[in-house]
Amino acid sequence: MANGENLEESSPLLGKVVANADHKDSLPTSTAPPTPDSLPPPPPPPLPKHMDEDNRDGRSDYAWTADGLPVHGSVLGEPIGRAQWETDLCACIGRHDEFCSSDLEVCLLGSVAPCILYGTNAERVVSSTPGTFANHCMSYSGLYLIGTSFFGWNCLAPWFTYPTRTAIRRMFNLEGNCEALHRSCGCCGLCVEDEVQREHCESVCDFATHVFCHTCALCQEGRELRRRMPHPGFNARPVLVMIPPGEQSMGRGV
Template identity: 25%
Template sequence: MGRIKQNQDTALADHPPQTKHDNPTFHAHPTPVQPTTGYQYPPVNPHYTDGIPVNQPTAPPIGNVQQNWSSHLFDCMDNPENALITCCFPFVTFGQIAEVTDQGTTGCGTAGMLYGLICCLFGIPCVYSCTFRAKIRSKYGLPDAPAPDWITHCFCEYCALCQEYRELKHRGLDPSIGWIGNVQRQQMARQQEMMAPPMGQRMMG
């Protein structure tokens, strides 16, 4: 027993135990290392869930995206012929706009006569014409600019009619040929597309 104790004292003298005072990196209770077994999942990103970002701004639906007018209110000289007709006979331009906007439900002559009647009796045809500007805006998602419809027609009646005329033409509808004329033109365009040979077709000899 005395020899075993002497050997233990000699070992302690050669290799004294480390303490936190002897070694600053010494940890009395080291953190146990967990064994790595199996598949290790990557760290979870709090901004993504199943590949979809959360709490991130999303783009509005395409259907709610508001478009702009194809021309400004005072671009009347973009179509000088229509500007001259509107200046001299505004009821003609309005009748054409009304027929195409209502898809033939309202005739050009009927709308033009009603426009002239309101103008002669009350002197404020804008109360009637502004309603069709609202229909055009609702149909194509256009902004209520540069002012509300009734204000635009009240102070700039002729310019508003010219702008609406140009907008319909930009959308592929020509008010000068009426609704039936536009329908026939679209039908002819479809027939030509169907009769046209497919691209890349070759003659087989």
């Protein structure tokens, strides 16, 4: 007789023990509830209609992040849109708003004393440097006198003032002349596409603006600065002056 048959005859309960062991092996080893880490990741949200159509055509440019959010390939590193100037170049009087009186002052300074207007503009741009107004105003006055005396017109001052326009444009991320022409009529497309070439073209346009429309350029820069940032001399906080009471004497009434 075989060994298995001898075991069954010697212990009739052995078959039940073996069956129970096989049943335990088939059961899951852990009855603990599943943790969030062990759960499968949720399916990504459905694509919008225009994105779903692109995927069906086999020309999708979208990728998926770990959070299940679609990311377009051109979003990373995309430049911020340019802001436009508050007033136009030829709007010498400005606009009828809360800056109307300031626009009239800018127009008067640009027509009568452009050296003072340029000094105030440079002082607002470089507010942390002491003596900015005096240095720029005196330098402009010297170049103005030399240009008008030897050449008959103010031809030397624009070489000195146009970097301020470039600094204002970069400070507030303003739209340049090349970008304005590309937006309005579609020209200068090759200059706008490349960042370095565009900056060179905008610098040349800033210089040309100061050469051919010098007074209007100074006025436009002055209006832009007065609308976007206060004067450095007006940033001080008001001081509360405490006046002590006068002397009092104690006397006996008559």
